[in-house]
Amino acid sequence: RKEVEQDPGPFNVPEGATVAFNCTYSNSASQSFFWYRQDCRKEPKLLMSVYSSGNEDGRFTAQLNRASQYISLLIRDSKLSDSATYLCVVNPWGYNKLIFGAGTRLAVHP
Amino acid sequence: DAGVTQSPTHLIKTRGQQVTLRCSPKSGHDTVSWYQQALGQGPQFIFQYYEEEERQRGNFPDRFSGHQFPNYSSELNVNALLLGDSALYLCASTPQGVGVETQYFGPGTRLLVL
Numbered sequence: 001r002k003e004v005e006q007d008p009g010p011f012n013v014p015e016g017a018t019v020a021f022n023c024t025y026s027n028s029a030s031q032s033f034f035w036y037r038q039d040c041r042k043e044p045k046l047l048m049s050v051y052s053s054g055n056e057d058g059r060f061t062a063q064l065n066r067a068s069q070y071i072s073l074l075i076r077d078s079k080l081s082d083s084a085t086y087l088c089v090v091n092p093w094g095y096n097k098l099i100f101g102a103g104t105r106l107a108v109h110p
Numbered sequence: 111d112a113g114v115t116q117s118p119t120h121l122i123k124t125r126g127q128q129v130t131l132r133c134s135p136k137s138g139h140d141t142v143s144w145y146q147q148a149l150g151q152g153p154q155f156i157f158q159y160y161e162e163e164e165r166q167r168g169n170f171p172d173r174f175s176g177h178q179f180p181n182y183s184s185e186l187n188v189n190a191l192l193l194g195d196s197a198l199y200l201c202a203s204t205p206q207g208v209g210v211e212t213q214y215f216g217p218g219t220r221l222l223v224l
C-alpha cells in the first residue's frame with residue numbers, strides 16, 4: 001500500500017466549477033500535511049498547509065481528518081490557470097522529508 | 111535573491127554510465143534534499159544533507175550517493191545507470207531549524223537513460 005494515495009484523475013472541469021480532491025495517508029504518526037501544485041514540466045510549489053481546523057486561502061479550502069487519515073482540497077470557481085497537477089504531501093513525525101502522492105491532474109476548460 | 115538552482119537542466123546517458131547532478135540552495139539555506147520524480151508519479155525522497163553529512167535517506171540503493179560542500183551546495187551521483195533511473199531529479203533546500211513547509215524546490219534536472 002502506498003503511503004499517500006490520491007484520486008487518479010484526470011479531472012476535466014469547466015471554468016467556474018467546484019472540484020474536490022481527496023487523499024489518504026497510511027502513517028498515523030504523520031505530523032504535517034500539505035497540498036502542492038505542479039505545473040507541466042515544472043517543480044512542485046507549496047499551495048497550502050493543511051490543519052485539522054481546516055484552512056482557506058481565497059478559492060482554496062483544505063481539510064484534515066486525523067481520525068480517518070484523510071486530507072481534502074476544494075477549489076471553488078475554477079479558473080483556466082488552475083490547470084495543473086495537485087500533489088498531496090505528508091511529513092512523517094521525526095523526519096525532515098516529504099512524502100508525496102502520485103498527484104491528481106486537473107484540466108479546466110473554457 | 112536567487113532561488114534553488116540546478117544543473118544541468120537536461121541530460122542523456124546510456125545504461126551503465128555514471129552521472130553527477132548539481133544543486134545550489136537558496137540563499138540562507140543550509141539543508142539540501144534530493145527527490146526523484148518518475149513520469150506520472152510524485153517525487154520520492156532520496157536523501158538529505160546537512161553540515162556536509164547525509165542525515166536521512168529514503169529507499170534508494172547505494173548506487174545513489176551525494177555530497178554537500180562547505181558553501182551548502184550539493185551533488186547527487188548515480189552509478190551504473192539503469193533505464194528506470196530516467197526521471198526528473200529535484201533538489202530542495204531548507205533553512206536549518208525550520209520545518210519542511212519552507213522547503214523550496216529547484217527546477218530539476220531531467221535525466222534520460224537510453
